[in-house]
Amino acid sequence: MIATIIPDVRSHYPVLLTELISIITPQYGGTFIDCTFGQGGYTKKILNFKNTKVIALDRDLETLQKVEEIQNKYGKRFLFKNIKFSQLNNLKLKNESVKGVIFDLGYSYTQIKDPKKGLSFESTGQLNMKMGINNFSANEAINILDEKELSQIFKFFGDEKDSNRIAHNIVEDRETREITTEELVRIIESSKRKKKSKTHSATKVFQALRIFVNKEISELIYGLINAARVVKKDGIIAVVTFHSLEDKIVKYFFKSLSENKSVSRYMPKGEEKINLFKTINKKAIFPSEIEIKNNPPSRSAKLRYVIKKEDFYDFETDILEKFDYLIKIENFSKKL
Ligand SMILES: C[S@@+](CC[C@H](N)C(=O)[O-])C[C@H]1O[C@@H](n2cnc3c(N)ncnc32)[C@H](O)[C@@H]1O
Known part of the structure; x- marks a missing residue:
């Protein structure tokens, strides 16, 4: 999960950036939602292309310094919201044609090195681990x-x-x-x-x-469902994961709503079964040898993406039932 760390330079290193950019193609312009702004690595790269706009989200308010930096440089082409990505559907996006929704899961170098957050086993004092809005x-x-x-x-x-x-x-x-x-x-x-x-x-x-x-299981599940709701036809949902549990959820969601999959349950209400997504790469994309050499923890990163091939926003999915056993564990928190 610490794949976005490059220990020798002591700054955040956006994982699989080249691969992600070649998938979402910001060189042709468009509006993108960066669900995990972090240190703004992905956002900045997108905004460097003309005619692009980024709506960025992060649950951690400590990203605000970077937010300000990017706002000063790109003005109205950049908008930041301090919300959890499970709330993606609450963004007022009526006039936006969202071309891509991207997720880079986990935490940033800055967060793991922040002693107040206590995310690392090298931290001291009272346990914490809150990433923001907990x-x-x-x-x-x-x-x-x-x-x-x-x-x-x-x-x-x-x-x-x-x-x-x-x-x-x-x-x-x-x-x-x-x-x-x-x-x-x-x-x-x-x-x-x-x-x-x-x-x-x-x-x-x-x-x-x-x-x-951080309720990361339900965050991811609702994040994916809502990403599929807000992205327009021909738009892309791309997710970088860092451990097998996250990857299992992403893989299931994409596969179950893609073409030619027996598990597909996508169904526009009252109509015949139809698939919501098209998958180009059936397998996950991994960092190159050079990236792993430059940033060894990136070896656990995996990138998966789908293209939304239908103009539907109200679809059915069984992902909540499929991972109900994990949500039940998350719900132990009700007594806290
Ligand atoms: C790996 S970092 C992203 C790094 C970013 N791609 C970059 O290049 O700088 C993950 C970020 O996502 C944020 N995050 C994690 N879960 C989130 C959630 N459910 N909602 C919103 N932000 C979240 C974390 O606070 C962290 O800043």
Whole structure:
């Protein structure tokens, strides 16, 4: 998930930028929605082409410095909204012909390095992990949820093999002390059966907690549904993912609404079954060897895209039912 980090230059590195631009073709102009503005890497590249406009979204208000910079340079061709991309359909887009909706999921270099956010297992102090516009923090999740709930979060959102042991030890430890970031890392390290691994032993649990705190599953699902609603016929939806859970959701959504797929359930109301999307690349697009060499964490990035081939905005999808087991886990937060 940290694929947008380039450690040696200490700045944000937009992943798969060349590939994304060649797919959305801003050289022919048009309006684009950048659902994950971040440090503005994608937005700036699009705005460098004449006759383009970008509506950018980000849940994190700390992106405002970059927003201002871009606003000063591009004026009315750039509009920013501090909203979550699941709310995409609330943008007033009546007069816009949206040519592309893009997502670069996860967090930016700036966010992971921000000690206040506590997204990294190298952080210290109280647990947080809020990316912006949140109802609760990782501190509440870790200190309030029960053992079974914590275990399911680690298992399903982090693919953590030792989820039960870690959850058990957290619940035991929190009776006598507050679980801070350092304490959580210590508990994970002492709970792991396999001590040696290429990645840090806390990676999976931290990923799981971040997904839970930021409700990243429902964000992605509603983001995709609403992207398909706002993009015009012949427009493109492109998504860069960084872990298998995100990719699974994107892949299913695109595939289930594309041509020649038995799982397709797209149906304009009251009419015969018809497919909403056309897929050009059946397989995901990966960063080049050069990009991975320049920015090693980008190796986990995958880009998928579809072209909307119909002028329909009211369609049916079973994606919510398909991933209901994950939404149920997200809903543990109702008691926080
Ligand atoms: C990987 S960064 C994007 C980097 C950007 N493409 C660039 O080139 O600078 C992801 C950004 O998406 C934002 N984000 C993540 N989930 C979001 C959501 N559900 N709604 C809005 N913004 C979100 C994060 O706050 C972060 O700034």
